[in-house]
Amino acid sequence: MSRATVNRKVWLGAGRGAVLPFATLLLVMLMIVPMPAMMLDIGFVTNIMISLAVLMVALNVARPLDFSSFPTVLLFATLFRLALNVASTRVVLVDGHEGSHAAGYVIEAFGNFLIGGDYAVGLFVFMILMIINLVVITKGAGRVSEVSARFTLDAMPGKQMAIDADLNAGLLTPEEAKLRRQEVATEADFYGSMDGASKFVKGDAIAGVLILVVNIVGGLILGMLSHGLSMSEAASTYIVLAIGDALVAQVPALLLSIAAASIVTRVSSPLDLSGQITHQFGSAKAWVPVAAILLILGLLPGMPHFIILVAAAGAAAIAWKLHKAAQAKANAPVEAPPAPAPTTIGWDEVSDDAALGLELGFALVGLVDERKGAPLMARITGIRRQLSRELGFVIPMVRVRDDLALAPNTYRITVAGVVVAEDEIWPDELLALDSGDLLDRIDGRQVKDPTFGLDAVWIPPAQRAEAVVAGYTVVDPATVIATHLNQVIQSAAADLFGMDEAQKLIDALKETAPQLAANLTPQPLPLVSLAALCRALLIEGVPLKDFRRIAEAMADAAREETDPVQLVEAVRQRIGALIVQTIVPVKLPLPVVTLDASLEGLLAQAVRTGRDAVHPIEPGLGQKIVQAIGGVAGPLLQQGRRFAVVTSPIARRALARLLAPHVPDAPVLSFLEIPDGKAVEVVAVVGGEANNNHPMLESEVA
Known part of the structure; x- marks a missing residue:
């Protein structure tokens, strides 16, 4: 970058920084130094231009904070208008006896063209404008500003806490959190400033009334005493000039009041004010009653039929046009996204952020088809709701999709992108489970139940009654997948829980x-x-x-x-009491399987020796423990009895990790986890003589 370019940017920055101090000095000069009529005309036109620009910006912002400089702009616009009032008052009182052109062409135009030179009409017009500005717009905008400022300040701590929570949860980066905090602070400052800025508008309206009174009284006194005018001549000259001066100031004041009211009453929206109103009035249902009521009014005797009927026709035309537009939008074909180029690879092709996934072969798509009732989707929702209550956190959504790479009757369950279960079902048949107490056997496709590993057979729906009579438990294909998914979610609950769920x-x-x-x-x-x-x-x-x-x-x-x-x-x-109540009801004793004292000592010694090891128990001993406890657990689980393996606190974690893959339904507790008042029933003692050779451990069933 050249030195000349740098110098030019420095001078431009300095020039922009000097504009506001220069404008403030100019306002003071307008109040003190006499100004010619031409300068006043330029000032009044500039005032109107600034007011119109402020109003247009206020109407086109999407949210109030997009015009955060509005309170300051309102202050300087009000001061500029008051400075013009002071300068014009001086000109009216000093040169008003020379005629209506003495105060400039703008005041003369407002005094003659807008009110026809009749000062009585001008007084009434000015009074009406003052009532609209002061009583209606300014008072309402001031009240909205007060309420908005109060609610914004009250909500500020909650918003700050929400930002901190999102930051701690990793939903926001530190930079984004800083910007959010700055936005919250700016919002509070803005509404607080608007509460004060509304007082500027109110004070400006009152000042306009006082300046009008001063101009009229002072003009009459000076005209009759200093310039020898009669009462009627002084009134026709000075009152017209005073009213013209008041109107030329109050029109921009009214525009700024409307801008202030539109800012404080805005609701944040991606659309500007005109777009927001157009969108919300763009319903044919709203215009049909309007057209009907106007039509009824237009047919009543004594009404101006032509005007009202034309208005009714206009409302009907709007309703018809909006209805046609809505129909066209509803019937418009949905444009399919452009097919990606053969050489283009998207991120969705290489990543899958679904925590739970269910992939179906094409023959199983009917299970999730809404036209067929989507039986599987309803069961999945029920499973998620039930498991969320049981586990204490919300189970994530299950992404269900078809996969042409799978065999037609195959389904696959994934957790965090890892395939954890896969099996086959036949969607047009039923699965008959062998309950272990069959009266007769039926023919069919012999399989293993994917959830519990029980012997099962796929049968046609016509054989349901025969299978039930024979002692089978018959379930439909959707239930088979849902039950399997339920088991997978329960076993993979820890993989589904992360920092977001913790937050x-x-x-x-x-x-x-x-x-x-x-x-x-x-x-x-x-x-x-x-x-x-x-x-x-x-x-x-x-x-x-x-x-x-x-x-x-x-x-x-x-x-x-x-x-x-x-x-x-x-x-x-x-939390031992919470753990125990998941195993057995509160009124029943806790069935436990304990270890022989010598085996307890051997486990404790192994844990102390290999404290940092993942599996501190020697493999040979571990295998024997698994076999012994598995032999005890099998009959108990077949009877439907829940039990716990109880050991010392030092060995509990190592024993739990040893048994988890082999006997997952046998929770391992330490002695300290059982509440003092809980009754215990020892159903088996695992152990025997444990020496260095680790003989086969024996189980003594109580």
């Missing part, structure tokens, strides 16, 4: 326990640590539905523990 739990907690929420995060637990702690609980089947009690346990444990592993164990010990 929503905190936001809900703020409504009922604000102090608890404030003392939980960001200190002592940052949001990322809180989300990790919740996921650790979900992995072990602990729901978050009583989050207030869980949050109290987290806040209490976080003051004593900093290690993430020990923090989870400390929280579990504090």
Whole structure:
């Protein structure tokens, strides 16, 4: 960039900065230094031009903050008009005896053309303008400004908290949060300034009345005493000039009052005021009653039939045109997006942000077809609602789509883009599940139930009654997929929970326990640590539905523990009652499987030795423990009995991680997690002589 260009920009910036001080000095000069009539004409025309420009800008902004300089502009426009009033008063009183042209052509035009030279008519016109400006527009705009300023200031803390919450949740960057805070502060300053600026308009209207009285009284006195005019001559000269001066000032004042009222009564919208009004009046249903009522009025005796009937025809034409436009828009073909070029690759082709996905082969698309009732979609919604209540957070939407790469009868369930389940169903048949107590067997396509692994057979719908009589449990294809999806969501609950869900739990907690929420995060637990702690609980089947009690346990444990592993164990010990009630009802004893004392000691020693290991239990011993507990769990689960494996606090986490892949329905508790008053029923003791050779452990069933 050349030196000349830089110097030119510096001079332009300095020139723009000097405009406002120069304009302020000019206002003072207008009030003090006598001005010729020609300068007054230029000033009055400029005043009208500024008022019109301000009104047009106010009508075309989409929201009030788009014209945030309006209070200051209103102040200077009002001062400019008052300065012109002072200068014109001096000219009227000094040179008014020379005739109506003595104060300039603009005042003469307003005094003669607008009121026909009749000062009585001029007085009444001025009074009407003052009533409209002062009583109607200014008073209403002032009241709206006061209420808006009050509500804006009251809502400011809540908006700031919402911005902080979005920032903590990662929904906003620090720069975006800074801009949002600045916008909130600007909004409060704007409405506070508008509350004061409305007083400028009111004071200007009162000043106009006082200046008119001064011009009339002073003109009559000076005309009769100083210039020897008669009463009628002085009145016809000075009153016409005074009214012309008042009108030429009040017309711009009225325009600015309308601009102020339109600004403070605006509602934020992507459209300007004219577009907003046009859009909201663009309904044929609103114009049909208008045309009908006008038609009835036009047919009444004594009414001006021609004018009213023409208006009715105009309203009917508007209604008809709007109706045709709405029909054309509804029937217009939807333009398909242009097909991407063969060489173009979009981000949607390489990324999938759906937390849960269900992909269907083309033969299964009928299960989600709305024309056939979409039975699968209704079941998925019910599953999400039920699991959301049970787990304590909102299960995300399931993205269902067809996939031509799949076999026709195949479906696939994905979690965070990972395929976790896949199976085949036949949409035109029913699945008959072997309940284990069959009276007879029926022929069909032999399969395994995708959810529970039970023996099952696909049969035609006509064999439903025969299968039920034979002892089978018969379900439809939509139920098969829905049940499988339900199992997947329950097992993958931790993968569906992230920082966004944690923030929503905190936001809900703020409504009922604000102090608890404030003392939980960001200190002592940052949001990322809180989300990790919740996921650790979900992995072990602990729901978050009583989050207030869980949050109290987290806040209490976080003051004593900093290690993430020990923090989870400390929280579990504090919410033991919640964990136990998910296993057995409150009035029934808790069935437990315990470990022999020697086995407990061996596990504790292994954990202490391999404290930092993911699986500290020696593989051979671990396999024997799994086999022994699996042998106990099988008969109990077949009987439908829930139970828990109870061990020492130091070994609980290691044993839980060992059993999770093999016996997922057997929760592992520590002694400290069982409430003191809870009755316990020992259903089995796993163990025996455990030496260095790790002989096969035996189970002693109670």
